[in-house]
Amino acid sequence: MSATWRNWGGNVSARPGLVTEVSSIEGVRGAVRTARERGVPLRVAGSGHSFTPLVATDGVLLRVDGLRGVLDVDRERARVRVAAGTPLHELNPALQALGLALPNLGDIDRQTLSGAVATGTHGTGVRLQGIAAAVCGLTLVLADGSLLRCSAEEEPEVFQAARVGLGALGVVVELELQCVPAFRLHARESGESFAGVLASIHDLADSHDHVDMHWFPHTDRVLVKRNDRVGPGEGPGPLPAWRRRLDDDLLANRVYEGVNRLLSRVPAATARANQLSARALGAREFADDSWRVFCSSREVRFVESEYAVPRRAVVPVLTELRAWFERSREPVPFPVEVRFVGADDVWLSTAYERDNAYVAVHQYHRMDPSRLFAAFEAIVAEHAGRPHWGKVHTLGAERLGELYPRFADVLAVRDRVDPDRRFTNDHVRHLLGD
Numbered sequence: 040m041s042a043t044w045r046n047w048g049g050n051v052s053a054r055p056g057l058v059t060e061v062s063s064i065e066g067v068r069g070a071v072r073t074a075r076e077r078g079v080p081l082r083v084a085g086s087g088h089s090f091t092p093l094v095a096t097d098g099v100l101l102r103v104d105g106l107r108g109v110l111d112v113d114r115e116r117a118r119v120r121v122a123a124g125t126p127l128h129e130l131n132p133a134l135q136a137l138g139l140a141l142p143n144l145g146d147i148d149r150q151t152l153s154g155a156v157a158t159g160t161h162g163t164g165v166r167l168q169g170i171a172a173a174v175c176g177l178t179l180v181l182a183d184g185s186l187l188r189c190s191a192e193e194e195p196e197v198f199q200a201a202r203v204g205l206g207a208l209g210v211v212v213e214l215e216l217q218c219v220p221a222f223r224l225h226a227r228e229s230g231e232s233f234a235g236v237l238a239s240i241h242d243l244a245d246s247h248d249h250v251d252m253h254w255f256p257h258t259d260r261v262l263v264k265r266n267d268r269v270g271p272g273e274g275p276g277p278l279p280a281w282r283r284r285l286d287d288d289l290l291a292n293r294v295y296e297g298v299n300r301l302l303s304r305v306p307a308a309t310a311r312a313n314q315l316s317a318r319a320l321g322a323r324e325f326a327d328d329s330w331r332v333f334c335s336s337r338e339v340r341f342v343e344s345e346y347a348v349p350r351r352a353v354v355p356v357l358t359e360l361r362a363w364f365e366r367s368r369e370p371v372p373f374p375v376e377v378r379f380v381g382a383d384d385v386w387l388s389t390a391y392e393r394d395n396a397y398v399a400v401h402q403y404h405r406m407d408p409s410r411l412f413a414a415f416e417a418i419v420a421e422h423a424g425r426p427h428w429g430k431v432h433t434l435g436a437e438r439l440g441e442l443y444p445r446f447a448d449v450l451a452v453r454d455r456v457d458p459d460r461r462f463t464n465d466h467v468r469h470l471l472g473d
């Protein structure tokens with residue numbers, strides 16, 4: 040037996056029979072061959088930032104973080120070919136050096152590219168899409184050890200199924216990305232009232248390139264982040280290094296960790312602490328390279344559930360969630376995050392053919408998230424909520440089949456490329472069936 044594997048949130052662990060680290064496509068093929076010869080399943084681990092047990096296995100755990108780097112650039116079409124395990128925090132500056140960027144990103148950059156794409160990781164912006172929508176080609180090692188390249192023109196069905204593929208179709212070894220020219224964002228962050236934000240939420244989403252909201256439960260305060268594109272030399276300068284350190288390192292991480300630890304022992308003080316946290320994150324305005332604005336450091340461990348609901352459902356969902364907090368007084372020190380993303384055509388994307396609002400609830404890792412997650416799931420179930428694949432939820436194949444119009448097509452592709460179910464585990468069986 041090898042050592043225990045744990046995810047970032049600490050809520051999932053596994054004892055793989057074998058952990059294999061690879062740095063070449065041949066290495067990946069070797070690992071798949073080993074799993075086949077031993078008759079055991081194989082799961083790929085990215086950087087372990089999913090809160091769902093997607094990676095857990097007692098078979099072969101394949102680490103792909105040795106497959107990294109930008110392999111090729113097509114400057115005319117602004118496309119790059121990237122090794123699957125490249126972490127976003129290496130990819131972003133590498134793209135910048137080429138004068139390129141991803142059109143949208145989530146709020147951290149610790150994930151591997153393949154892990155972020157496989158679960159449908161997204162940022163915010165009604166006219167933009169999740170990271171998987173920027174993928175224009177994939178190369179996979181399949182269960183029989185063969186190498187398959189797919190795109191909208193080549194093996195299009197595999198391409199549609201494998202972009203947000205949950206690691207269930209094969210091992211992704213390379214991804215091709217459609218980038219945009221590097222750009223800067225002008226960030227404006229301010230504290231506002233819950234009622235005011237709710238009254239103008241659709242105007243807010245429509246009138247900015249990216250809007251991200253953090254509402255502190257048990258308070259009337261919402262931190263609203265508006266990010267808009269600006270040309271070179273426009274807008275204010277970047278945050279000074281001391282301010283970034285004060286906000287991100289000290290307030291958002293070290294002080295916040297201390298507050299959360301205290302609250303895990305004295306939960307009754309949560310509402311009061313949330314008032315203070317909401318006010319501590321004051322107004323800021325700055326401009327910087329897009330990826331420096333999108334991503335920040337998140338050191339305080341938590342567990343999270345996030346659902347995509349049709350855009351029009353965002354006000355009812357937030358109103359019901361607020362009523363639940365008032366009724367239950369559940370101690371939750373972490374903010375509820377609200378974002379918007381436009382529809383895409385990726386079969387298992389939460390935004391498949393639907394403009395979405397994303398609502399996320401978080402709980403500090405030393406506090407019990409079960410009541411919060413159950414109440415939240417009951418609310419979004421009434422609004423055709425589609426769960427983020429990497430964040431805690433309980434939905435299984437039957438309900439997911441109703442929520443995803445191309446679910447049966449994904450299963451058909453899986454039957455073709457992995458008939459013996461080499462790339463499965465208990466959680467994937469729950470999601471996709473046997």
Ligand SMILES: Cc1cc2nc3c(=O)[nH]c(=O)nc-3n(C[C@H](O)[C@H](O)[C@H](O)COP(=O)(O)OP(=O)(O)OC[C@H]3O[C@@H](n4cnc5c(N)ncnc54)[C@H](O)[C@@H]3O)c2cc1C
Pocket residue numbers: 047048082083084085086087088089090093094103123124144145146147149150151152153154155156157158159160161162205206207209210211212337427429430
């Ligand atoms: C602090 C924090 C902040 C986050 N912020 C956001 C956010 O802003 N937006 C958002 O949408 N999500 C966010 N997430 C969720 C996160 O982006 C996803 O869970 C993502 O999948 C994590 O990537 P990873 O590299 O850690 O992958 P893992 O969690 O290690 O793996 C995820 C899945 O990808 C599969 N996989 C990985 N690599 C391959 C490969 N090469 N071939 C086949 N399958 C593969 C794995 O088998 C697994 O099924 C956040 C998570 C955390 C912990």
